[in-house]
Amino acid sequence: MSAPAELVELSLTEASGLLTSRVVSAKDLTESALERIEKLQAPLNAFIWIDAEGARRKADEIDLARARNTELPVLAGIPMAHKDMFDLGGRLATCGSNIRADHAPRGMATAIARLEDQGSITLGGLNMAEFAQGPTGHNAHFGDCRNPWSLPYISGGSSSGSGAAVAARLVFASIGSDTGGSIRIPSSCCGVTGLKPTYGRVSRHGAMPLSFSMDCIGPLARTAADCALMMEAIAGPDAQDPTSAGTPVPAYSRNLTGDLSDCRIGVPSNWGTLDLDPEVEAAFAAALEVLVSRGATLSRIDIPVMPDISACSAVVSRVELGAVHADWMRRRPQDYAANVSGRMYPAYAIPGTYYVEALRRRGSILATFCQEVFGKVDLIAVPTIPKRIPTRAETDIESGAEGVLERFLSPSANTRLLSYLGLPAISVPMSFDSRGLPMGLQIAARPFGEGRLLRAGEAYQRDTAWHNASPLPKLEEGIR
Amino acid sequence: MSQRTCAPPLIEMAGAALTSEDVVRAIDAWHGITPPNQVALEFARDLARVIAAFEALAPVEFAAEPSDFARALAEFSDTPK
Numbered sequence: 001m002s003a004p005a006e007l008v009e010l011s012l013t014e015a016s017g018l019l020t021s022r023v024v025s026a027k028d029l030t031e032s033a034l035e036r037i038e039k040l041q042a043p044l045n046a047f048i049w050i051d052a053e054g055a056r057r058k059a060d061e062i063d064l065a066r067a068r069n070t071e072l073p074v075l076a077g078i079p080m081a082h083k084d085m086f087d088l089g090g091r092l093a094t095c096g097s098n099i100r101a102d103h104a105p106r107g108m109a110t111a112i113a114r115l116e117d118q119g120s121i122t123l124g125g126l127n128m129a130e131f132a133q134g135p136t137g138h139n140a141h142f143g144d145c146r147n148p149w150s151l152p153y154i155s156g157g158s159s160s161g162s163g164a165a166v167a168a169r170l171v172f173a174s175i176g177s178d179t180g181g182s183i184r185i186p187s188s189c190c191g192v193t194g195l196k197p198t199y200g201r202v203s204r205h206g207a208m209p210l211s212f213s214m215d216c217i218g219p220l221a222r223t224a225a226d227c228a229l230m231m232e233a234i235a236g237p238d239a240q241d242p243t244s245a246g247t248p249v250p251a252y253s254r255n256l257t258g259d260l261s262d263c264r265i266g267v268p269s270n271w272g273t274l275d276l277d278p279e280v281e282a283a284f285a286a287a288l289e290v291l292v293s294r295g296a297t298l299s300r301i302d303i304p305v306m307p308d309i310s311a312c313s314a315v316v317s318r319v320e321l322g323a324v325h326a327d328w329m330r331r332r333p334q335d336y337a338a339n340v341s342g343r344m345y346p347a348y349a350i351p352g353t354y355y356v357e358a359l360r361r362r363g364s365i366l367a368t369f370c371q372e373v374f375g376k377v378d379l380i381a382v383p384t385i386p387k388r389i390p391t392r393a394e395t396d397i398e399s400g401a402e403g404v405l406e407r408f409l410s411p412s413a414n415t416r417l418l419s420y421l422g423l424p425a426i427s428v429p430m431s432f433d434s435r436g437l438p439m440g441l442q443i444a445a446r447p448f449g450e451g452r453l454l455r456a457g458e459a460y461q462r463d464t465a466w467h468n469a470s471p472l473p474k475l476e477e478g479i480r
Numbered sequence: 481m482s483q484r485t486c487a488p489p490l491i492e493m494a495g496a497a498l499t500s501e502d503v504v505r506a507i508d509a510w511h512g513i514t515p516p517n518q519v520a521l522e523f524a525r526d527l528a529r530v531i532a533a534f535e536a537l538a539p540v541e542f543a544a545e546p547s548d549f550a551r552a553l554a555e556f557s558d559t560p561k
Contacts, residue, residue: 200553245550245554247557307533311530311537312534312537314533315530315534318530329513330512330513334516336516338516338517338518338519341516341517341519341520342516342518342520342521343523345520345523345524346503346523346524346527348511348513350527350531354531354534357540358534359546360544360546360547361547363548363552364547366552367552367555370556371556397519398519400518422553445558446558447553447556448558449557451558452558
C-alpha cells in the first residue's frame with residue numbers, strides 16, 4: 001500500500017495504521033501538518049502558539065524507535081495539538097487570556113502526558129475562549145478563531161481551536177474541555193466528532209479549572225473511531241486527581257461493532273431548546289433513521305426534573321467560576337475581555353446557601369433522571385445546536401446589539417443540561433445547512449456509557465459521509 | 481471606570497426586589513469587586529432569572545442528608561459490574 005497524496009486527509013485511525021505498517025513516517029505526517037498550518041493559520045487563527053522544532057524532534061525520535069523495531073503504541077507519531085489550557089512541562093498554557101499570556105507551568109497535565117507517553121506529537125496550543133468562557137470562539141486577546149467552513153461564522157467554543165484545527169486537517173485530534181458544551185459545540189460548528197466523557201472518567205490534573213464540579217476533559221477528532229483511540233489513552237483513574245473515577249476503562253475500539261440492536265434511543269419531548277430550525281429538524285430526523293437502520297429503536301421520552309437541573313446547573317457553574325477568578329476580578333479586572341469579566345460579575349451576588357443547596361441536590365437529581373430515563377431508553381438524542389449557527393459579528397457581546405446576549409448563549413442551550421448531571425455525550429456531524437455550515441447530532445448515555453456512545457457514533461458514520469467532508473477546497477479557494 | 485453612576489435597572493427577585501445598586505453594593509462589600517464594565521450590569525439583569533428559577537424549586541426537607549453524586553454515577557453506570 002502506498003501513502004496517499006494528501007496525508008492530512010487521513011483519519012487518525014488510518015494514519016496510525018500507515019505508521020504501524022511503515023508506509024508513512026512520523027516525520028511525513030508532522031511535515032504535512034506543519035505545511036498545512038503555515039498555509040491556514042492566518043485565515044483560521046486556530047493556534048495560539050506553534051512548536052515546530054519540538055514537533056520535528058519528537059517525530060525523529062519516534063521514527064528512530066520504529067527503525068529499531070521498537071514496538072510502539074497506536075498513537076506514536078500522530079501530530080496533535082490541544083486547547084491551550086493544559087500544563088505542558090514548561091510550554092505555554094495561556095488559557096486564551098491576557099492574564100496568563102506568559103504562563104508556562106512546569107507540571108504536566110495527566111491527559112496530555114498519557115498521550116505524549118504513547119508517542120503523540122504536540123504541535124502547539126490551540127485557540128480557545130478566554131478562560132474557556134463562551135460558546136462562540138470569540139477571543140479579544142488572541143483574535144477570534146474562525147470556522148473553516150465559512151470564516152465569518154462562529155467556530156463554536158470554548159474549545160474553538162480544537163474544532164477548527166481538526167476540521168481543517170491541521171491536526172489528527174485534539175484534547176478539549178467541556179463544562180457546558182465546550183467540546184460538543186465546536187464539534188458541531190466545525191463538523192467534527194467530539195466526546196464529553198462522564199464526570200471523573202478523564203483526569204483533570206493539570207487542566208485549567210472553570211467549574212470543578214462539572215469540568216470534563218475529552219477528545220475531538222474526525223471520527224468516533226478516532227475518539228475511541230484517544231479515550232483508551234486518556235481515560236482512567238489518576239492518583240493526582242481525587243475526583244477521577246476508578247471505573248475500569250473498556251477497550252472502546254474493540255466494541256465498535258456497527259450493531260445498535262441493544263440501543264433504545266429516546267427523543268426528548270422536553271429539553272433545552274426543541275424549537276428547532278427547520279433545516280436542523282430535517283437533518284435530525286434523517287440522522288435518527290440512520291440509527292434505526294443500524295438496529296436502534298426509537299421512542300419519545302419525557303425528561304424529569306428539568307427545572308431542577310437547569311436551576312441548579314446555573315447556580316453551580318456561576319459560583320464556581322466566580323470563586324476561582326475572585327482574586328483577579330479584584331486586582332486585574334481590566335485584563336479580562338469585557339464579555340468575560342462582565343459575565344462573571346453577577347456570580348458574586350449568588351448566596352452561598354443556594355450553592356450548597358444546588359450541590360446537595362445533585363446526587364438525587366441524577367438518580368431520579370437515571371431511574372426515569374435510563375429505565376426506558378439507553379441513549380438520548382437531540383441536535384447539538386438547535387439553530388443554524390450565527391456569525392461572529394451577530395454574537396459579539398461588545399457590540400451591544402439588541403438581543404446579542406441571547407444569541408451569544410444560544411449555542412449551549414442543548415448541551416449544558418448534561419454537565420450538571422455529569423453524563424457523557426458525543427456530537428457527530430449530521431449534515432450541512434443550506435449555507436454549507438455543519439450541524440451536529442448529540443447523543444447522551446448513562447454514566448460511563450462512553451463505549452455505547454462511541455459505538456453509536458461509529459455505526460452512524462459507517463452509513464454517512466458527513467464526517468469525511470472537507471472544508472479545504474472552499475477554504476483554499478477563498479484565500480487564494 | 482466606575483459604573484455606580486449608571487441608572488440602576490430593577491432586578492426582580494422572588495420575595496424581594498433588588499436594584500442593581502443593591503447587587504453592586506453587596507458584591508463590593510463581600511468581595512471587594514466592582515462592576516468592571518457595562519456588560520457586567522447587562523449580565524447582572526440575567527441574575528434575577530437564575531435566582532428566581534432556583535427559588536422556585538421545591539424546598540429540600542430539613543433533615544435530608546446531602547445526596548452522594550459520585551455514588552449515583554457509580555450506581556447507574558453503563559459499565560458491566
